[in-house]
Amino acid sequence: MGHDSRAGLPAGSPAGSPAADVVLTGGRVHTVDARDRVAEAVAVCGGRIARVGTSAEVGALAGPRTRVVRLEGRSVLPGINDSHLHGVWLGAMWPRLLMDGLTGGGPPQPDAPPEPPPAVRLETAEDRRRAILRTGKLLSELGITSYTEPGLGPGEDGGATGCFGSAALRDYADLAAKGELNARVTALMLFGELDGASSEAAFLKGLRSFVPPRDVPGRFRVAGVKIFADGIPPMRTAWTDRPYTGGGGHGSLLVDGASDGEREAALRAMIGAAHAAGHQVAVHATGDRTTRVTVDAFADARGRDGRDGRHYLIHGDLLSPATLAAMAASGTGLNTQAGIAVATAPMLAGALGEAALADAWPTRDALAAGVRLCLSSDAPVLTPDWRAGVAAAVTRRGLDGSVRGAAQTLSLVQALRAYTIDPARQDGAESWKGSLEPGKAADLCVLDGDLLDVAPDDLPSVPVVLTMVGGRVVHERSAGSVREH
Known part of the structure; x- marks a missing residue:
């Protein structure tokens, strides 16, 4: 994007058009x-x-x-389109953030796992709607006009926080119908536990029996489903090819099963069933083995009917060059958070060794491979302030001044696209939002x-x-x- 690139823009409105508002x-x-x-x-x-x-x-x-x-x-x-932001949870927690201890002070310690989230409990529809509206006001002040609520559904109807159950989907739909949402919201259904176990049987039952609220055109839409495939490397719960340091094994998938093979088969079946049902599928996948298997499952699902479901990986902490190539070939997107890369790289290295950083959060390599990249906040894990996310993506610099993953820095233009037009494409809405045309x-x-x-x-x-x-x-x-x- 250059200083002299304004020439030749389309006029857009013919002579005699009504006066602008x-x-x-x-x-x-x-x-x-x-x-x-x-x-x-x-x-x-x-x-x-x-x-x-x-x-x-x-x-x-x-x-x-x-x-x-x-x-x-x-x-x-x-x-700005924050394509992975927990709106109900953020409204309940703000101004607290899960990673305040890692991003608000000195350098994170390699062996220090993230602190458990502060206790939050929303009891009523009024509580949830108040949280949603509080988030809406905050996001408006930040210039955010769209976001994806990544995981609300029956898998969390008995959850400890009250922030992720299926009732929240209805709250969003009702607020949207009344014109009370300040941002356009895309939601994903959740048939397992947040950051926890899921089963093929419960997932398939959810696909068959759960009826989400109707879309409110242009304001609220349930686009698909989210699956938690594994945990995160610093907690040694990601499924990895590399062994964890100190004889810590390789982690495993969160999907129920008696062996790695059974769990992988169940994950593949869940992805295939959701795709066949016409849903977009977003998978929380961080370990290099999990990302590879998930992308292969996406490719298999698309190969059956040719449909581009706009499926994507969430986080994608460890992505080998071969997996990036497979993502590009299958149309699999990547939704990641540069701030997490900056804050937790030392912990990932502590869990898997310094060599693992070569494949960690490869944002520039993803774009070079042809992967669709979206940047997001995962708020309230990180701040919802996209300006901090852009800064982290462009500099890979932590608050302590150190740069982590300099080879993966993005240009300002690339980062801006990853917060605007590319998330619009993730939403299936690039024809009508995401750019100023x-x-x-x-x-x-x-x-x-x-x-x-x-x-x-x-x-x-x-x-x-x-x-x-x-x-x-x-x-x-x-x-x-x-x-x-």
């Missing part, structure tokens, strides 16, 4: 289109992008009732600065001054943050 002009409009072009101005009409181009081109759509926002060099971005939904945010001139480490300190969802302002930092006439 809002015109934002005199800034840097990062379209995140196929050519990553940067414009000066954008017009919004009827909840959609009406025109993108120079200030003169877009200003022609301003009428007597148009709100004209003078950006004065500020950056306009597509609305005429005809797409007017989901956008305004940064109080020029994104191209901000050092990545300083990005988290640049305020979001305006957030818009479908042309509706859901956050505005303060009167006078952006000038109008």
Whole structure:
């Protein structure tokens, strides 16, 4: 993305079009289109992008009732899509985060496992809805206009927190129908325990008998299912090819079974059944053996009917070059968190040895291989602030100043796409959101600065001054943050 890449943008609206509702002009409009072009101005009409181009081109759509926002060099971005964020849980915990101890102080210790999550318990629908709305307000302030709630369903109906049961799906649908959600939400069903065991029998029963709430078009959709295949390397619960240090074995899958072979067969059957039922399948997979087997199962499922289910790996801590190639060939996406890579690399090395870091969180290699990459927060594991996620992806620098995995750093453009248009594709919605192009939904945010001139480490300190969802302002930092006439 260059400073002179704004020329040649489509006008988008023919002569005689109605006056725009809002015109934002005199800034840097990062379209995140196929050519990553940067414009000066954008017009919004009827909840959609009406025109993108120079200030003169877009200003022609301003009428007597148009709100004209003078950006004065500020950056306009597509609305951020956090493609893996536990909205109910975040609303119940905020401002606490699970990894506060690892990301808010000194360097993490190699042999120190993550602390258990703080106790949270939501008892009623009112509690859950209050948490969802609290999350919505927080995300609006951060410029986040879409997110994926990754795992709500009957597998957690008796869960300890009350944050992940099937009732939360109905809460989301009801709030969406009433127009009370500030962000567009995609949800995944969960037929096993959160971070715990699942069984093929319970999974197949869930597929047959559980009826999720109806979609609320453009606001809430149940897209598919989530499966927890294994744990995480620092806890020595990921299923790995490498043995854990100190004779700690190789871990195993979380799926029920008497042997590795039985557990693998059950995981493959679950993935195949969900695909055959028309669902998107997202699998929490971290160990190199788990990621390899899961990608192979995705390829088998797609090979049966040719359908691109937009299936993806969640986290993907350890991915060999061969697995990355298989992901690209099968259309398997990767949804990962750069902040986790930065914070936990020493713990992974402590559990599996320094050599394991060669295949750890290979974001740049994934893109080079042709894998669809989405970056996300996993909040409340990490902060939902995407600016911190972008900074971590671009620098791979921890708060202690050390850089971990420098060979896997992304460019700013790559990181921005992984928070906007690529998550839209994960949602199956890239035709109508995820970039600032005429005809797409007017989901956008305004940064109080020029994104191209901000050092990545300083990005988290640049305020979001305006957030818009479908042309509706859901956050505005303060009167006078952006000038109008």
